[in-house]
Amino acid sequence: MDKTQNPNNNEMVIDLVDLAKALWRRAWAIVLVMVIFGGAAFGYARFLVTPLxxxxxxxxxxxxxxxxxxxxxxxxxxxxxxxxxxxxxxxxxxxxxxxxxxxxxxxxxxxxxxxxxxxxxxxxxxxxxxxxxxxxxxxxxxxxxxxxxxxxxxxxxxxxxxxxxxxxxYAIVPSQKSSPSISRYTLLGLLLGAVVSCGIIVLLYLFDDQIRDEEYVRQTFDLPLLAAIPDLTGKNSGSSYYYSKKTSGKEATP
Missing domain, CATH: 3.30.70.1130 (EIF_2_alpha)
Structure with a gap:
């Protein structure tokens, strides 16, 4: 089950399981962004921050x-x-x-x-x-x-x-720098990368209104499904066009 729309009060209900699946499908992107942010934080701490x-x-x-x-x-x-x-x-x-x-x-x-x-x-x-x-x-x-x-x-x-x-x-000449902590900067970069990538994926999930199957039509629009026409154009293999009807005569298009 995907996102559902309550027809009475227009409130959106989010399926957490489906959201978790969306995050899992893009786990590679999350890891990639984490590596980029972590590497950038490491380079910043290692080469740009003045050691103290x-x-x-x-x-x-x-x-x-x-x-x-x-x-x-x-x-x-x-x-x-x-x-x-x-x-x-x-x-x-x-x-x-x-x-x-x-x-x-x-x-x-x-x-x-x-x-x-x-x-x-x-x-x-x-x-x-x-x-x-x-x-x-x-x-x-x-x-x-x-x-x-x-x-x-x-x-x-x-x-x-x-x-x-x-x-x-008496004080002695310190041999080790007190800051910056490269490991701390890198960890913060990894965490920031995870937050940013997950946030983008969640936003894409929330604004994705593509019709995928019959269940999506039923849950989202609360309309009876009349027919499903397979897409034979070859551009979207395995997809179909779904039609539903209310008493007003409105249709739900793919």
Missing amino acids: YQASAMMYVNNSSINVGSTQVDLNDLTAAQSLVETYIVILKTRGTLEQVIEEENLPYDYETLSGMIEAGAVNSTEVFEIQVTSADPEEAERIANCVAEILPDRIAEIVEGSSVKIVD
Whole structure:
């Protein structure tokens, strides 16, 4: 059974089984479009997208209220140290801090550009936070991350009394790019190709009003079938012309 037309309210009823068959008959086209889209996405990610590298330095928040060598640490002290992480990250991203980094490293960036290259956040809700710098140059990413880590303690000492940060781990030159992910781009291309090809096939199915057999006439027009005349012209081998009649005298043509 194909698409059917309800004569009372002109609503179209779609046979999902028949639609699935239409998709299956054109499975080769779906696969072809997926390969084309996937290949295009692969080529775009591989040759056109600028690869980015990420370098990371780690720092520890030192709360002066915690006595050095003490075997007991108050929970409030740990909570205070963790809350200081967010404060220090804000100081890290201030114009004064980043402009000092730009000056020391002689960077060709303004404050807004450099700020967009730097991210920072606590590690697993601890007093340790990580500074991540993303750049198209892996050596530049390492230099900026370490420069920020070295400048930040003095900046914090100037602003926040009684607290400081220490460098836990310096950044190293990254050997692997952080983006783009070629496999992810390719997968998205394959999925997009599948969606586009299936969408086109569904539209062709919905707008196809070709009469194929007696059942199509009965289901679509709800008319009694009077006769079927075989097509003997040779152009459409095996096809027929179907005629049906209502009281008004209208005919359904092939």
